[in-house]
Amino acid sequence: MKKFLNTADTFLPDALAGLAAAHPELRVDVDTGTVVRTEAPESAKVALVSGGGSGHEPLHTGFVGAGMLDATCPGQIFTAPVPDQMLAAANAVNAGAGVLFVVKNYTGDVLNFEMAADLALEAGIEVQTVLVDDDVAVQDSTFTAGRRGTGATVFVEKLAGAAAARGDDLATVADIGRRVNAASRSFALALTACTTPAAGRPGFDLPDDEIEVGVGIHGEPGRTRERLRPARELVSEAMEAILADHEALGAGDDTIVMVNGLGATPLSELYLVYGEVASYLSERGIRIARTLVGNFVTSLDMAGCSITVCRVEEPFPQLWDSPVRTPALRWGC
Template sequence: MKKLINDPKNVVDEAVAGVALAHADLVTVVTDPIYIVRKDAPVAGKVALVSGGGSGHEPLHGGFVGYGMLDAAVPGPVFTSPTPDPILAATKAVDSGAGVLHIVKNYTGDVLNFETAADLAAADGIEVRTVVVDDDVAVKDSLYTAGRRGVAGTVLVEKIAGAAAQRGDSLDEVAEIATKVNSQVRSMGVALTPCVVPHAGEPSFTLAEDEIEIGIGIHGEPGRERIKIEPADAIVERILGPIVDDIPFASGDKVLLFVNGMGGTPQIELYITFRHAFEVLASKGIEVTRTLVGNYVTSLEMQGFSITVLKLDDELTELWDAPVQTAALRWGR
């Protein structure tokens, strides 16, 4: 194992300290308990958005804290949910009286701990709504999950709901927008290599040199099948097919196409896969009107990628285009 770390026990603390120094204009980091908030939190009269989960998926979630997106992010240990205490502390820190929306990826630990924190916040008079993201079409009832996993579609939920909150929507309206995005977004991924969790010191699973895992989870959970590696276009077709068939997406739809790297995939390869995904959608009469390509929901140093497709309408497009200023996404300001 070769990693740029010191003590494996301090990886999250030291990384978050780095975030605080690198993005001091955007965020403030609290260390006991640990969470990240936007610099101007709480924002008077605005619904606050809080998300979080295990570390190792950066820039998710801390990289999306700032204007037009999240008000707070709560990092847990690598691939492990944060406990209710920091979630509650973050919720209190960003509440301005307009209520708080929790955006939670569908993993059992995340769901339970955010639920506990929401109950405790309610006891303190804070109104909380929760939207659980479950966009992964690969499998149901996976290693960490009852139902479908929450993966790269989480970024789109956070961005669009964040824009709704920023324009002044009510808590119910922001929760409704987030729910709508989750209902219209689908994702699936593939792994070319495993990743190494720092405290484990060995790969989280094994793949032969000529094997890939179709439908991998962002913690290295098993996917649909393990096959011999194929050309990029064939792999794209394998994972895009189930995505398109799921809602299903249809000719005439306008969509956002998001190709996400798992942490160890060069950008040049992501653009190769994006090109063919765009072509396949076009061949089905599905028009790509918005795009995102890059490493946004990673699995440490895993080589691989995921494809996410979101069905757009005028309102979702407007909210996607709205200004955002975070460490990992910024435009329009």
């Protein structure tokens, strides 16, 4: 294993210290295990809190800022944060209008955020939750009961964050988040496994001429292991799975599309994949209205990509275009 680290045990706090040094607009509290916007909570604004195991950066710490998350609680690598972290994040950003928890569908995250919501309610904080479960590759895995939460998390945090920023109430912001999740589907392909600092070796063996089709962001097995083939064929397989599951999506629809790198994929390859996705959708009369290409939900140093397609409804375009200022997403500011 070759990684930039001091020790495996201090990898996360050292990384968070660097985040704080690079972004003074964020406050990293090591004692509570939270990352919070430095400015005081906005009066009467719904606060967005998300979190999960680290190793997927920029998710979630890179999306803390104006127009997206107000706070996040990073767990250890691929390990859910604990309820005390989530409660501390909610307390830090609650401005009296309630808190929305954005939770990826992994067992530890779901259970701990449920406990944190109960604790927040006891403390007088109104909480609603949006569960993200967009991955169509598998219905259940080691980590989940039901579909996994992956790339659509970025869409939920952006669009729900914009709704909160414009002053929508908690019920409306939560409804936007749930609609975005329901309109989104994702599918991932892995060329290599990832290596966690603690393990020091790849999480699974993958021969040079094979790929994992439908892989999870923690390296969970996908649908099949197949021979490496031309990108056009791989994209077609992924898109067929997405469209087969997304019965509401069809000719004449607008979409938001994200081609996301899993950590070690060159940007040139991601643009190549995006080109194939665009061609596939165009041939079926489906338009792409908004686009993201790059690393947004990674899996440490895994080579591969995920494709996320969201069917556009109103007011998704306006919320997407609204200003956002975070370490990883920034426009309109």
